[in-house]
Amino acid sequence: MTATHIELAGVGKVFIRDLQQTVALKQVDLDIRQGEFVAVVGPSGCGKSTLLRLVTGLTPATSGVVRVAGEEVSGPRSDTGIVFQRATLVDWRDILGNVLLQIQLRGLDVKAYRARAESLLDAVGLGQFMDRFPFELSGGMQQRAAIARGLIHQPTILLMDEPFGALDALTREQMRLDLETLWTRDRMTVFFITHSIDEAVLLADRVVVMSPRPGTIDRIFEVDLPRPRGLGARVDPRFADLVDKITRIFLERGVFDDHRPSLVA
Incomplete structure (x- = not known):
């Protein structure tokens, strides 16, 4: 059987604002x-x-525990890679530069990841748009770039x-x-x-x-x-x-x- 990668055990979350409590999550148990x-x-x-x-x-979490790979x-x-509802690309970088920005922020060798970035952009249909800027692309194309960025560090x-x-x-x-x-x-x-x-x-x-x-x-x-x-x-x-x-x-x-x-x- 495949090992558990993500585990949520008895997880709860309560937000407190202006002395008011909002119970967002209660007793969530899930293994992925x-x-x-x-x-x-x-x-x-x-x-x-x-x-x-x-x-x-x-x-x-307010209660319970979240584990990834047993930790x-x-x-x-x-x-972990994250993709949100909005692409949140930076305006002053082209699409290839946006994908590689995460590598730069992580302090990794940008040149070593360039081929992977190009491969990911090809895979999401943006191979011909690597040198374009976000404002030149549709919302769907921007989101494709965001997915490539989320996967760039493997x-x-x-x-x-x-x-x-x-x-x-x-x-x-x-x-x-x-x-x-x-x-x-x-x-x-x-x-x-x-x-x-x-x-x-x-x-x-x-x-x-x-x-x-x-x-x-x-x-x-x-x-x-x-x-x-x-x-x-x-x-x-x-x-x-x-x-x-x-x-x-x-x-x-x-x-x-x-x-x-x-x-x-």
Whole structure:
């Protein structure tokens, strides 16, 4: 059996502001295996992004413990790549320079990583745009560059917080295909936060369904879809069945309101 790579045991998070407490997460237990792709889906405000920040070490847990590769997380780790919803590229560097900026900030040899940066940009369809600046690229192209930047230092874990949330539907679908290709090639452990049930099912080995705040794990579903999951995966009955099961959970929890007025008089 593949070893556990990320472990959350009894994890809780409470935020305090102006003497008011907000319980964001409560008693979260989750093991993610080495090389596994796990997607987390849940309503807004349920603590999905907080959960990711706990794994990154950017935010400490209030209770419980977070471990990566058997070590308790006490701060940011060098073996982790992060991609946020916005690309956050710097305006004064071209795309290749943006990808290599992380190498420079880590104090590594930029020249030694140039070939890898070019290879990653080729893999995400930006091989012909390495010398362009962010303002010359679309939002989807900028986000592709952000993914390349997140992978440039060969992390064993890739943490992604709604990375496709600001993209149009067609670009989002292409990014999904590109990400699966990169993951299949490199097999890093991926922890992926999304609001999209379809996206979670199409990408993940397992889908974690979270409850409304305070966030807890409601259900975990294994995704029984063959890879690669190209455009045809949407017509697989197993895809529709799993999307329906997750949707029904949110209906039962009151996240969705399906009591629409009839169009028939």
